[in-house]
Amino acid sequence: MSLISVNHLTFAYDGSFDNIFEDASFRFDTDWKLGFIGRNGRGKTTFLRLLQGMYEYRGQINAPIEFSYFPFEVQYPCRKTLDVLVEISPELLLWRIECEFSLLEIDAEMLRRPFETLSPGERTKALLAALFQRENSFLLIDEPTNHLDLRGRELLSAYLNTKRGFLLVSHDRNFLDGCIDHTLSINKATIEVQKGNFSSWQHNKALRDSFELSQNETLKKDITRLNEAAQRTAQWSDAVERGKKSAADSGYVGHKAAKMMQRAKATESRMERAAKEKAKLLKDIERADSLAVKPVPYFKETLLSAAELSLSYGEKKVFENVGFTLSRGERLALCGKNGCGKSSLLKLILGEPLPYTGTLRVGSGLIVSYVPQDTGFLNGGLKEFARNSRIDESLFKAILRKLDFSREQFEKDMRDFSAGQKKKVLIAKSLCEQAHVYVWDEPLNYVDVLSRIQIEELLLDCKPAMLFVEHDAAFVENVATKRLEM
Numbered sequence: 001m002s003l004i005s006v007n008h009l010t011f012a013y014d015g016s017f018d019n020i021f022e023d024a025s026f027r028f029d030t031d032w033k034l035g036f037i038g039r040n041g042r043g044k045t046t047f048l049r050l051l052q053g054m055y056e057y058r059g060q061i062n063a064p065i066e067f068s069y070f071p072f073e074v075q076y077p078c079r080k081t082l083d084v085l086v087e088i089s090p091e092l093l094l095w096r097i098e099c100e101f102s103l104l105e106i107d108a109e110m111l112r113r114p115f116e117t118l119s120p121g122e123r124t125k126a127l128l129a130a131l132f133q134r135e136n137s138f139l140l141i142d143e144p145t146n147h148l149d150l151r152g153r154e155l156l157s158a159y160l161n162t163k164r165g166f167l168l169v170s171h172d173r174n175f176l177d178g179c180i181d182h183t184l185s186i187n188k189a190t191i192e193v194q195k196g197n198f199s200s201w202q203h204n205k206a207l208r209d210s211f212e213l214s215q216n217e218t219l220k221k222d223i224t225r226l227n228e229a230a231q232r233t234a235q236w237s238d239a240v241e242r243g244k245k246s247a248a249d250s251g252y253v254g255h256k257a258a259k260m261m262q263r264a265k266a267t268e269s270r271m272e273r274a275a276k277e278k279a280k281l282l283k284d285i286e287r288a289d290s291l292a293v294k295p296v297p298y299f300k301e302t303l304l305s306a307a308e309l310s311l312s313y314g315e316k317k318v319f320e321n322v323g324f325t326l327s328r329g330e331r332l333a334l335c336g337k338n339g340c341g342k343s344s345l346l347k348l349i350l351g352e353p354l355p356y357t358g359t360l361r362v363g364s365g366l367i368v369s370y371v372p373q374d375t376g377f378l379n380g381g382l383k384e385f386a387r388n389s390r391i392d393e394s395l396f397k398a399i400l401r402k403l404d405f406s407r408e409q410f411e412k413d414m415r416d417f418s419a420g421q422k423k424k425v426l427i428a429k430s431l432c433e434q435a436h437v438y439v440w441d442e443p444l445n446y447v448d449v450l451s452r453i454q455i456e457e458l459l460l461d462c463k464p465a466m467l468f469v470e471h472d473a474a475f476v477e478n479v480a481t482k483r484l485e486m
Contacts, residue, residue: 002029002030002064002065003027003028003029003030003062003064004027004028004029004030004051004061004062004063004064004065004138005026005027005060005061005062006024006025006026006027006059006060006061007025007059007060007061007062008023008024008025008058008059008060009021009023009024009025009050009057009058009059009060009061010022010023010024010057010058010059011043011046011050011055011057011058018408020042020043020046021043021046021047021057021191023059024059024191025059026184026191026192026193027193028167028182028184028193029182030064030065030138030165031164031165032164032165032181032182033160033161033163033164033165033166033168033179033180033181033182034166034167034168034180034181034182034183034184034193035168035170035176035180035182035183035184035197035198035201036167036168036169036170036183036184036185036186037169037170037171037176037183037184037185037186037198037201037448037449038185038186038187038448039186039188039404039448039450039451040404040418040420040421040424040446040447040448040451041404041405041406041409041418041420041421042186043186044142044169044186045142045169045418047186048069048140048142048167048169051063051067051140052067052069052140063138065136065137065138066134066136066137066138067137067138067139067140068131068134068137068138068139068140069139069140069142070124070127070128070131070139070140070141070142070144071124071127071142071144072088072127072131074115074123074127077114077115077116078114078115078116079114079115080111080112080113080114080115081110081111081112081113081114081115081118081126082094082097082111082112084115084130085097085111085126085127085129085130088127088130088131088134089130089131089133089134091133091134091135092130092133093133096133097111097129097130097133098111100129100132100133101125101126101129103155103158103159103162104125104129104155104156104159105155106122106125106126106129110122110126119147119338119339120147120338121147121148121149121152121338123147124144124147124148124152124156125152125155125156125159128141128144128156128159132163137165138165138166138167139163139165139166139167140166140167141160141166141167141168141169141170142169143169143170143171143446144156144168144170145170145172145175145471146445146446147338148338148471149336149337149338149471150335150471150473150476151337152337152338152471153172153174153175153471153473154178154473156175157174157175157178157179158178158179159179160178160179161178161179167184168180171420171444171446171447171448171449171452171472172471172472172473172474173198173199173202173449173452173472173474174472174473174474176197176198177197177198177199180197180198181195181196181197182194182195182196183196183197183198183200183201185201185205198449289402289454290402290454290457290458290461291399291402291403291431291454291455291457291458292431292458292461292462293430293431293438293458293462293464294434294462295434295435295436295437295438295462295464295465296367296434296435296436297328297436298328298363298366298436298437298465300363301327301328302325302326302327302361302363303326303327303328303362303363303366303436303437303465304324304325304326304349304361304362304363304366304437304467305324305325305326305359305360305361306322306323306324306325306358306359306360306361307323307358307359308321308322308323308357308358308359309321309322309323309345309348309356309357309358309359309360310322310356310357310358311341311344311345311348311354311355311356312355312356313355318340318341318344319340319341319344319345319486321358322345322358322484322486324484326437326465326467327465328465329463329464329465329481330465330466330481330482331459331463331464331465331466331467331468331479331480331481331482332466332467332468332480332481332482332483332484333468333469333470333476333479333480333482333483333484334346334467334468334469334483334484334486335476335483335484335485335486336485336486340486341486342441342469342486343373343441343469345486346370346439346441346467346469348360349362349368349439349467350368350370350439363436366436366437367434367435367436367437368435368436368437368438368439369430369433369435369437369438369439370430370439370440370441371426371427371429371430371438371439371440371441371443372426372441373441373442373445375419375422375423375425375426378414378415378417378422378425378426379413379414379415380413380414381411381412381413381414382396382397382400382410382414382425383410385414385425385429386429386432389429389432391429391432391433392432395432396428396429396432397410399428399431399432400424400425400428402454403424403427403428403451403454404448404450404451405421405424409421418446419445419446420446420447420448420451422446423443423444423445423446423447424447424451426443427440427443427447427455431458435464436465437464437465437466437467438464438465438466438467438468439466439467439468440466440467440468440469440470441468441469442469442470442471443455443468443470444470444472444475452472452475456475456478456479459479460478460479468480
């Protein structure tokens with residue numbers, strides 16, 4: 001057990017006038033299961049890179065241990081999986097990795113397959129199992145859940161709970177609650193470390209925010225009252241000065257003026273103390289303004305329906321005998337393991353010419369707003385993107401501001417955005433579109449927790465008709481009015 005300490009860390013990217021970190025100091029234990037949270041663009045991935053020595057910085061990072069990073073870049077993925085894992089962790093024992101695979105519900109036969117034939121979720125589990133076998137290593141895990149379905153996330157969370165000595169970046173609340181014992185948070189103005197999981201951090205932050213807001217209101221009233229008292233004292237002083245009649249009054253008037261001056265100084269001192277206390281408050285209050293969407297009412301109750309729907313690619317059957325209906329105001333979550341055909345079903349509904357049997361009815365003239373999984377096509381400026389998407393630029397940017405975009409981001413090329421910021425661009429575009437139904441395919445990948453909560457509140461408040469795929473269990477539980485298990 002030893003400490004990793006960060007002292008007076010200051011860092012900015014070349015050419016940037018804004019510091020990502022400024023005089024930050026904190027520390028954490030190498031034996032902790034540490035969750036790492038914060039809004040998109042606050043510097044989580046940057047900090048992981050700083051720990052690995054990838055950038056120059058001011059200050060000190062003292063670590064008595066080596067760092068390993070996930071996702072691990074595999075060279076020559078055509079090799080057998082076992083060979084890849086042994087290269088990652090030379091001290092790896094076959095019986096040990098087979099035990100790790102059993103915990104993750106992976107067939108040991110996969111070790112003999114070429115690594116490139118593994119699914120993204122299988123690769124995630126295999127690489128993490130190997131990285132945890134490294135000796136004297138502290139694992140930096142950057143968003144491991146993005147290619148995992150609900151069951152995969154549950155397994156990985158339970159697996160990580162059996163480990164110690166890692167720093168985990170994730171925005172999945174249930175996932176974090178299942179595997180961490182401390183939380184490192186990059187707040188709006190500070191960085192802090194707390195004991196406990198995400199839920200306890202969220203509870204503590206809500207209590208602190210409530211206390212600070214209450215204190216702020218009290219101090220505002222105190223400053224107003226003291227300012228009024230100072231004005232009254234000044235008026236009394238003027239009245240006393242005007243009340244002088246002769247030299248005989250000077251002793252009495254002087255004594256009274258001295259008492260007023262003493263009172264004025266005391267009032268001024270109390271105002272300064274109150275102002276200083278007030279200045280310390282509200283720096284970490286997150287302004288999660290409410291969002292809105294205005295769906296177009298459809299003239300019929302039922303928007304979509306399917307019966308005995310089956311889809312195949314050649315001889316490979318993707319899904320079969322699927323049936324559902326989507327009515328106005330309903331939010332249908334498509335659930336199931338990776339590869340069960342959820343995205344294919346969405347593409348079918350969107351009109352792609354895929355071979356299917358059974359019945360699929362899409363309402364006549366139905367207007368659909370779509371958020372795809374992929375963000376790789378985003379490039380250029382936001383102004384141009386809004387124009388090409390035929391959406392209101394002012395509304396589009398106002399939504400992005402509410403999702404914690406700074407005004408400086410508006411001038412950047414979208415290729416330079418973080419993965420979470422790119423997802424927010426697609427969500428904001430969809431929220432600008434007036435549609436009968438909103439079809440979202442894993443919209444929350446890389447999106448920070450506070451933005452997820454904002455989007456949840458929006459959907460619960462505005463109640464649009466929606467068909468979506470999402471592996472964040474808390475989001476599905478809170479948002480979906482019905483589920484389709486595939």
